[in-house]
Amino acid sequence: MSVRICTTNENKVREFERMLGFDLRPVALDLEEIQTLDTVAACRNKGVLAFAALGEPVVVDDTGFELAALDGFPGALVRWAIDAGGTRILHRMLPEGVRDTASVVTAVAYVDGAGVQIFVGRLDGRVIAEPRGTNGFGFNAVFVPSGEDRTLAEMSDAEKDRISPRGQALRDLAAFLREQAR
Numbered sequence: 001m002s003v004r005i006c007t008t009n010e011n012k013v014r015e016f017e018r019m020l021g022f023d024l025r026p027v028a029l030d031l032e033e034i035q036t037l038d039t040v041a042a043c044r045n046k047g048v049l050a051f052a053a054l055g056e057p058v059v060v061d062d063t064g065f066e067l068a069a070l071d072g073f074p075g076a077l078v079r080w081a082i083d084a085g086g087t088r089i090l091h092r093m094l095p096e097g098v099r100d101t102a103s104v105v106t107a108v109a110y111v112d113g114a115g116v117q118i119f120v121g122r123l124d125g126r127v128i129a130e131p132r133g134t135n136g137f138g139f140n141a142v143f144v145p146s147g148e149d150r151t152l153a154e155m156s157d158a159e160k161d162r163i164s165p166r167g168q169a170l171r172d173l174a175a176f177l178r179e180q181a182r
C-alpha cells in the first residue's frame with residue numbers, strides 16, 4: 001500500500017515511517033494554516049488544501065499543545081509560540097501558581113475524492129519549565145505524560161509511539177486504510 005503524506009516536518013515523516021508499514025511518498029508543501037486553537041479544524045483545513053494542491057489522496061497531521069490553565073491556548077497555534085520563544089515559552093506562558101496541566105493533541109486527516117476522514121489522539125500530562133531529554137523534537141523535552149516521571153524526550157522511540165497521540169491516530173488510520181484496500 002502506498003500513502004502520500006504532506007508535511008514540512010521531517011520528524012513527523014520519520015514517525016509515520018516507523019509506525020505505518022506503508023510505502024510513504026512524503027511531499028513538503030508549506031500549506032497555509034488557519035488561525036484557530038482547534039487542532040481538528042486546523043488539520044481538516046490542511047487536508048483539504050493538500051488534496052486540492054496534489055489532486056491525489058493524501059494524509060496530513062496537525063498537532064496542538066493545550067494548557068488547561070489558559071483554556072487550551074496555544075492549541076494548534078503552538079508552532080508559532082515555539083518559533084517565537086522556544087519550547088520554554090510553554091511553561092513561561094503560565095501565570096505564577098496556576099496548574100501546569102497540559103495535553104497534546106494530534107489529528108491526522110486522510111483526504112480523497114470521497115471526503116475527509118479524521119483520526120485523533122490525545123495525551124494528558126504536564127508542562128515543565130526546564131527541558132529534559134534529547135530524543136524526539138518539538139515540545140517533547142518539556143512534556144511529562146500523566147503517570148510518568150520522564151518527559152517524552154527521555155523515552156525511547158518505541159515508548160513514545162506506544163502512548164503518543166500520533167501513535168493513537170496512526171493506528172486508527174492504518175486500520176481504516178486496510179479496510180479500504182479490502
Ligand SMILES: O=P(O)(O)OP(=O)(O)OP(=O)(O)OC[C@H]1O[C@@H](n2cnc3c(O)ncnc32)[C@H](O)[C@@H]1O
Nearest residue numbers: 006007008009061062063078079082137138139140
Ligand atoms: O504543518 P506541518 O507541515 O505538518 O509541520 P509543522 O511542524 O508546522 O506541524 P504542526 O503545526 O502540527 O506542529 C506544531 C508544533 O508542534 C511540534 N510537534 C508536532 N508533533 C510533535 C510531537 O510528536 N512531539 C513534539 N512536538 C511536536 C512541531 O515541532 C511544531 O513546533
